[in-house]
Amino acid sequence: MEQITIKEVAKLCGVGVSTVSRAINNHPDINEETKQKVLETIQKYNYVPNNSARNLKRSDSNTIAVLIKGISNPFFSEIVQVFEREITKQKYSFVLQHVEEFEDEVDIAIQLEKEKRLKGIVFLGGLSYHTEKKLKQLTIPFVISTVDVTELGSEYASVTVDNTKESRKLVDYLCGCGHKRIALLAASQKDESIGKLRLTGYRQALEARGIPYDESLVMWTKENLPTYSMENGYALAKELLESGRDFTCIFAISDSVAIGACKALFDAGKRVPEDCSVAGFDGLGIAEFYQPSITTIRQPRMEMAEATIRLLFDMIEGRETAKRQVYDAELIIGQSVRTLE
C-alpha cells in the first residue's frame, strides 16, 4: 500500500513511463489495448499521480483560484456556488482557497499562482488598500469581488455595489418614514472598508435631510466579538437600550447585526417595529425569513458573482482590461420598519 509511482506502474505493465503518462492524460498517440491494460493495473494497485510533480512540470493548467477571507460569512456562500458553476461551465477547474484572518491574501495568491500555474484569481473578502504594491506581483488577471475597494481606483478589476450610495439610500428611506433619531450599529472606528463607507452614507443621508449627526447614537463594534455577527448586534443594542438614549430606529451595519439587535429589543420587552424600527444591510436569506422580515439593502449577489467570472474570463482572453464594475442594490422593504405617526 506504499507510495507507488509512475515508474513502477510502467514496470508492472512492461511499458515505458511515457506510455503510462499518455494513458492517464488521454493522449491520442496510444494503442487502445495497451491503454486499457495500463488503466487496469492503475486501478489494481491504486496508483494516484502526485500533483506536486504534475504542477511542477506543467506550464499551464486552466485553473482559476478563488481566495476567500471569512469563509463563515453567509454572504459568501451562495456566491461561491455561482463561481464554481460558472468556472466549470467554461471547462476550467476551480480551486477554493481559504485565507485566515491574519494571513495576507495577496501573498497567498502569489504563491498559488506559481504553485498551480493559475490562469486567473478571484478575491472574495479581505483586500484593503495597503495591499496595493503586492498586487503588482500578480502576473495573471484577477477580479476583486463584492469588496468595495474605492481606494484602489479603477486600475484594478472589481465588481461591487456602491456601499456609500446604498447606505445613503436606506437611511434616506428611514428618514422618509419619519425617523429622526436613528442609531447606527457600526463597524470598528478604524474600519477603512465597507464599514466606513456605510457610515459615510448614513451621515450623508442625515445631512441631506437636515438632521444633525449625533455621535452618541453611533455604537462602534465590540472589539472582542466578530463585527458582522448576531452576538455583536445583541451586545450593542443592549448597551444602547441600557444607556437610556432616545431613538426610534436602529440601522445595523449588516443583517446579522440587525437580527442580534432585534433579539435585544425583544428581551427588553419591546416590539419590532411598533416600539423600535430596525434595518439591516446585505439582503441575506435570513433577513427575509426572520420575523418580522428585515428591511434591508439587497446586493444582487448572483448577478455580481456571474459578472465577476465573466469579467475574469474576458480579461484572460484579452477581450477586456481591468475595470471597476458597480452594481445597483435594491431597497427591500420588510416588516421591521414602521412609519411614524
Next chain:
Amino acid sequence: MEQITIKEVAKLCGVGVSTVSRAINNHPDINEETKQKVLETIQKYNYVPNNSARNLKRSDSNTIAVLIKGISNPFFSEIVQVFEREITKQKYSFVLQHVEEFEDEVDIAIQLEKEKRLKGIVFLGGLSYHTEKKLKQLTIPFVISTVDVTELGSEYASVTVDNTKESRKLVDYLCGCGHKRIALLAASQKDESIGKLRLTGYRQALEARGIPYDESLVMWTKENLPTYSMENGYALAKELLESGRDFTCIFAISDSVAIGACKALFDAGKRVPEDCSVAGFDGLGIAEFYQPSITTIRQPRMEMAEATIRLLFDMIEGRETAKRQVYDAELIIGQSVRTLE
C-alpha cells in the same frame, strides 16, 4: 517580473543554491551576513519559492488537512475555526480543502495525502458508508467529525452525537408537552445518513408513547431545494398547511428548516407557538436569536471539534487507535413549543 527561481537568486547573490535554500528555511549552518544578503535580494526581486517543488522534495510536512463537504453549512463554520486554532496551537499547519457536492472526498484525501505529505486528515460532512473500501488506501490517521457514520462501525475514528437517540429525546419531549400529531419535515426518503437516523428517533419516540406513526405527517424534502435550507422548510410547511392535515407541532430536520417552517406559518396567519409548535435540530446560533427562539437539540460543537483534533493527534503520535467517540447533545427549550393544556 517573470518567474524567478532559486537558481537565479543564487546567481544574483554570487552563492550556491544550497546557501539560498538554507537562508529560506532557517538552517543553522549559514553565516548570518550572507543570510541577510540573500534575504535582501529575495525581497528585492520578489522571489517566492515554488510549493510544488518543495512538496515534491520533502518527505514530511507537519500539515493536517480538513476536508469539508458543504462549506455553506452554518453548522460547520464555528467548527472549522476551532480546528484551525487547535491545529496551529500544536505547531502544525492547517489546510482547508473544499469538496464539491459531486466529488468523492476520499479520492481527494488520497491525492492530498501524497501531494502535501499530510500527517493527518479530518473529514467534515459527506462520507457515507459506500466509501469504505477507499478509506483503506489512506495510510495516515483520519477522523470523521460530526458525521454519524454508524454503518462504518467503530473501526474508524469518529466524533459525533447519537442522532437517533437525540432525535428520540426531542420528540419525546414534544410528546410530553401533549403533542400527539407531530409533523416531520424530513430529509430525502433515500437518505442513509443523519436524515435516516433522525427519522428513526422520531418513530421510536412515538412508538414508546403509543402514538401511531402516521405517514401522511412526514414531508420528504423537496428534491429541487437544498435539504437543510430555510427555503425547503418553507415549501414543505406550506404544502403541509395547504393539505389541510391536522397537526399541533412540526419537527424539522434542522434549525434552518424549522425557521423556514415558521415563516410559512406566519404567512398563513398562524402564531408560533400558540397555533402551532415548531422544533429544530442542531442548535445553531440563529435558533437562539430567532423570534420565537427555537426549541432544538444542541450538539456540543466546540467540544466535538476539540475532541476531533485531540483524537487525531493522539492517533498521529500513537497514543490512541481509531475509535468511535459519541457525545451527548442538549435539549434546548426555546419559545417555539407550547405545552397543550
Next chain:
DNA sequence: TTGTACGCGTTATCAT
C-alpha cells in the same frame, strides 16, 4: 505507437 532521457524547482547529502 512506443521508449529513453532530460528538466521542472527544490531540499538534502555529500564533499570541500
Next chain:
DNA sequence: ATGATAACGCGTACAA
C-alpha cells in the same frame, strides 16, 4: 560555512 549534485515524480521532445 559553503557549493556541487543527486534525488523527488512527472510530462514530453526526441529518437526509434
